[in-house]
Amino acid sequence: MDLEVGDTVKVVRKNSVYEGVLMPTTTKNTVIKLDNGYNVGFDTGKIQIELLKKANASKSKKETPRGQKQNLPLVSILSTGGTIASRVDYRTGAVTSQFTAEDILNAIPELSEIARYNSSAIYTILSENMHPDNWIKLAQAVHEEIKNGAEGIIITHGTDTMAYTAAALSFMIQTPVPIVLVGSQRSADRPSSDNAMNAICASAVATSDIAEVCVVMHATTSDDFCHIHRGVKVRKMHTSRRDAFKSVNTLPIGRVNYKDRSITTFTTYKKRGESELSLKASLDPEVALIKYTAGASPEIIDLYINAGYRGIVIEGTGLGHVSSTWIPTIKRATGNGVPVVITSQCLNGRVCDRVYDTGRDMLKAGVIEGEDMLPEVALVKLMWTLGQTQDYEKICKIMIENLAGEITPCTTTSFQA
Amino acid sequence: MDLEVGDTVKVVRKNSVYEGVLMPTTTKNTVIKLDNGYNVGFDTGKIQIELLKKANASKSKKETPRGQKQNLPLVSILSTGGTIASRVDYRTGAVTSQFTAEDILNAIPELSEIARYNSSAIYTILSENMHPDNWIKLAQAVHEEIKNGAEGIIITHGTDTMAYTAAALSFMIQTPVPIVLVGSQRSADRPSSDNAMNAICASAVATSDIAEVCVVMHATTSDDFCHIHRGVKVRKMHTSRRDAFKSVNTLPIGRVNYKDRSITTFTTYKKRGESELSLKASLDPEVALIKYTAGASPEIIDLYINAGYRGIVIEGTGLGHVSSTWIPTIKRATGNGVPVVITSQCLNGRVCDRVYDTGRDMLKAGVIEGEDMLPEVALVKLMWTLGQTQDYEKICKIMIENLAGEITPCTTTSFQA
Numbered sequence: 060m061d062l063e064v065g066d067t068v069k070v071v072r073k074n075s076v077y078e079g080v081l082m083p084t085t086t087k088n089t090v091i092k093l094d095n096g097y098n099v100g101f102d103t104g105k106i107q108i109e110l111l112k113k114a115n116a117s118k119s120k121k122e123t124p125r126g127q128k129q130n131l132p133l134v135s136i137l138s139t140g141g142t143i144a145s146r147v148d149y150r151t152g153a154v155t156s157q158f159t160a161e162d163i164l165n166a167i168p169e170l171s172e173i174a175r176y177n178s179s180a181i182y183t184i185l186s187e188n189m190h191p192d193n194w195i196k197l198a199q200a201v202h203e204e205i206k207n208g209a210e211g212i213i214i215t216h217g218t219d220t221m222a223y224t225a226a227a228l229s230f231m232i233q234t235p236v237p238i239v240l241v242g243s244q245r246s247a248d249r250p251s252s253d254n255a256m257n258a259i260c261a262s263a264v265a266t267s268d269i270a271e272v273c274v275v276m277h278a279t280t281s282d283d284f285c286h287i288h289r290g291v292k293v294r295k296m297h298t299s300r301r302d303a304f305k306s307v308n309t310l311p312i313g314r315v316n317y318k319d320r321s322i323t324t325f326t327t328y329k330k331r332g333e334s335e336l337s338l339k340a341s342l343d344p345e346v347a348l349i350k351y352t353a354g355a356s357p358e359i360i361d362l363y364i365n366a367g368y369r370g371i372v373i374e375g376t377g378l379g380h381v382s383s384t385w386i387p388t389i390k391r392a393t394g395n396g397v398p399v400v401i402t403s404q405c406l407n408g409r410v411c412d413r414v415y416d417t418g419r420d421m422l423k424a425g426v427i428e429g430e431d432m433l434p435e436v437a438l439v440k441l442m443w444t445l446g447q448t449q450d451y452e453k454i455c456k457i458m459i460e461n462l463a464g465e466i467t468p469c470t471t472t473s474f475q476a
Numbered sequence: 477m478d479l480e481v482g483d484t485v486k487v488v489r490k491n492s493v494y495e496g497v498l499m500p501t502t503t504k505n506t507v508i509k510l511d512n513g514y515n516v517g518f519d520t521g522k523i524q525i526e527l528l529k530k531a532n533a534s535k536s537k538k539e540t541p542r543g544q545k546q547n548l549p550l551v552s553i554l555s556t557g558g559t560i561a562s563r564v565d566y567r568t569g570a571v572t573s574q575f576t577a578e579d580i581l582n583a584i585p586e587l588s589e590i591a592r593y594n595s596s597a598i599y600t601i602l603s604e605n606m607h608p609d610n611w612i613k614l615a616q617a618v619h620e621e622i623k624n625g626a627e628g629i630i631i632t633h634g635t636d637t638m639a640y641t642a643a644a645l646s647f648m649i650q651t652p653v654p655i656v657l658v659g660s661q662r663s664a665d666r667p668s669s670d671n672a673m674n675a676i677c678a679s680a681v682a683t684s685d686i687a688e689v690c691v692v693m694h695a696t697t698s699d700d701f702c703h704i705h706r707g708v709k710v711r712k713m714h715t716s717r718r719d720a721f722k723s724v725n726t727l728p729i730g731r732v733n734y735k736d737r738s739i740t741t742f743t744t745y746k747k748r749g750e751s752e753l754s755l756k757a758s759l760d761p762e763v764a765l766i767k768y769t770a771g772a773s774p775e776i777i778d779l780y781i782n783a784g785y786r787g788i789v790i791e792g793t794g795l796g797h798v799s800s801t802w803i804p805t806i807k808r809a810t811g812n813g814v815p816v817v818i819t820s821q822c823l824n825g826r827v828c829d830r831v832y833d834t835g836r837d838m839l840k841a842g843v844i845e846g847e848d849m850l851p852e853v854a855l856v857k858l859m860w861t862l863g864q865t866q867d868y869e870k871i872c873k874i875m876i877e878n879l880a881g882e883i884t885p886c887t888t889t890s891f892q893a
Contacts (some may be wrong), residue, residue, distance in 0.1 A: 187797035187834050190771035219793035223770035298795045298825030347776075350767045350791065352855055353640035354607035359764075362779045374767065376636035380604035380716045408715030417604055438769055 067112040103254035134174040135204040187215025191344040211265030218242040225290030229272040229463040230443040233337040260285035260315040277301040287309040291465035341446030346370035357388040374434040379410030393425030402429035484529040551591040554622040590679040604636025608761040611644035628682030637661040642707030646689040646880040647860040650754040675700035677732040695717040703728040708882035758863030763787035774805040791851040796827030810842030819846035
């Protein structure tokens with residue numbers, strides 16, 4: 060039998076029957092992708108295999124024309140690439156970014172029940188290749204769309220660095236309308252793809268009253284609802300699950316029910332029209348995130364400073380610690396006007412350097428406490444802050460100020476000691 | 477009234493009454509520590525304050541003599557410092573390590589119902605100051621105790637880098653008896669201290685059938701049970717909560733009920749006597765953990781290599797990615813015999829570089845996939861591996877081999893794509 064990658068096949072092994080799409084493999088095994096999205100491998104000698112449908116037969120793509128209803132709000136879709144705009148290349152088995160925002164609209168007709176759309180492709184890159192320069196151009200494009208009348212923004216984005224981009228936009232743009240980042244963990248042509256549900260929920264948020272930069276992604280392993288995460292409080296917490304994105308140190312802003320697109324909110328948020336549109340799109344990318352590990356040498360700080368880095372965020376241990384051997388190097392850095400911000404590799408909880416000796420010495424050496432900021436968010440914020448001012452005192456002040464919800468204010472009960 | 481830090485006081489503000497211990501503060505506010513362990517701050521001008529008990533009155537310390545029951549198993553307690561062996565210095569408000577293992581036994585009389593104990597203080601340091609050299613000496617001490625007849629080992633350890641030490645011991649020692657790391661998140665003299673429950677549960681595990689290196693810590697916010705985490709699969713996931721330690725990418729080995737000290741297991745484990753005692757305590761500490769962040773420059777790899785680092789673990793994004801601009805630098809490093817291991821900053825899930833273009837290019841550049849290893853565990857394992865062999869092929873082979881439970885084997889369903 061002449062089977063090709065991409066063919067739909069039936070595999071019989073012992074008493075079990077499997078149906079799926081034949082996948083490429085570098086071994087002599089037979090690999091098929093099941094309807095639930097899982098790949099299963101078989102010893103080719105021990106199975107019977109039967110063709111159900113040729114690959115070509117399923118390749119005809121419906122191009123549903125899209126009716127724009129004039130009474131619906133206007134949303135701009137800006138695509139940057141990533142899995143939500145990708146499909147598997149069955150020749151290589153790899154996922155590549157091939158879709159534009161226009162393609163997404165054609166592929167998900169339900170979107171046109173929620174809004175009218177403008178769409179433009181800003182980039183077509185996998186998100187691990189995003190650079191602070193890309194954030195600036197994206198912020199400028201978002202600003203332009205809102206200035207031109209968009210009542211909501213959807214940014215399709217790869218999931219790997221989506222949280223970094225969300226944080227960057229949060230600091231760069233004051234927005235009177237929702238700015239929603241959305242992606243998918245499984246490509247559009249996979250049965251388990253989360254792209255349609257995520258895009259529909261994102262559209263519901265883009266037309267809502269939540270005028271913040273947020274990330275809208277699957278909340279559970281079922282297709283029931285998405286969470287609306289604040290752009291400065293969210294993190295990709297799983298390599299492959301559809302519910303990979305989690306709010307850290309806060310509740311999500313709310314959730315969107317997939318079925319009826321209703322939104323329930325869990326926290327306060329900025330309302331539509333509450334902020335004036337403004338853009339502060341300068342960044343200094345020469346900021347390093349250094350993760351302290353047990354026994355790491357203090358010379359690491361010097362490596363970065365000698366290479367010209369102008370700001371440092373340390374991901375310390377526990378409440379925000381490093382080895383006491385690091386203190387003199389940190390003191391020298393801050394003395395030379397290089398801000399050093401301390402966060403925690405625990406991710407959850409708040410740094411507090413008043414409790415243990417090491418922390419108190421760090422405060423004396425001039426570190427800026429990152430409070431309950433995620434390390435990645437502190438990094439992006441320091442890049443942005445250095446883009447706004449060179450004044451060391453002002454930098455320190457901005458870093459401990461809550462600008463976009465990145466720092467949860469301390470209550471009187473300051474620290475659960 | 478002549479109040480001192482450490483005095484027990486009653487504070488009346490409006491219609492609310494608070495009782496607690498007067499804490500030091502650098503502001504003009506009044507801060508007291510409540511019975512539940514929380515600190516509360518008050519505007520001194522707006523409260524009435526009354527002395528309940530002088531600090532000195534509560535300072536008499538009972539030195540309960542400890543009866544060693546000869547029919548109980550022999551456990552060695554090795555103390556290294558940290559909060560479990562610390563108390564608050566009320567003059568400064570800081571926590572310092574002041575207790576020895578002997579002090580712990582005196583303070584927690586229930587321990588003597590579970591085992592007989594030898595105790596020795598290996599170090600008295602806060603765990604952020606632990607260095608690979610300390611792991612080696614600790615492993616040697618553990619090995620010596622077991623050789624001399626200890627039927628279980630308890631290591632009291634600061635929580636900040638406890639997981640690093642647990643991983644190091646897991647690779648360095650093959651053990652026929654339990655090796656239990658335990659710590660506490662709140663110092664012994666605080667009402668909310670977790671040190672007694674954690675120590676008692678640790679002792680139950682040290683006398684159990686679970687002959688692995690494990691971490692025993694509070695599982696919930698209540699004083700109900702502790703989890704038994706495998707030493708290579710555990711991470712401190714909160715800066716201050718008592719249930720900060722979590723098993724990642726696996727279930728805990730089991731749990732210990734505080735009340736009756738009964739153990740329930742959730743996974744398979746090595747049983748008492750199953751492994752021969754052996755020690756391979758060589759490490760190469762010149763290994764760096766580099767966290768990739770969006771837009772980070774590939775020159776970072778060169779900074780470390782030029783500084784003489786002999787191994788690199790990258791904490792990439794998503795399934796194990798970095799910017800494609802990093803690929804040539806990685807290729808040069810591996811070409812020069814510097815192993816580069818890729819893990820994920822998502823922490824949860826498995827890296828898989830066969831799915832996207834970037835990952836496939838990384839494999840071609842020679843990266844070693846860290847599978848579902850935690851980044852910190854991959855770091856410690858690479859230090860240990862470089863301590864065992866200089867042969868590049870052998871290093872690669874060891875890194876992808878499951879030695880101590882650090883890699884969960886792939887099932888046929890290899891990747892939830």
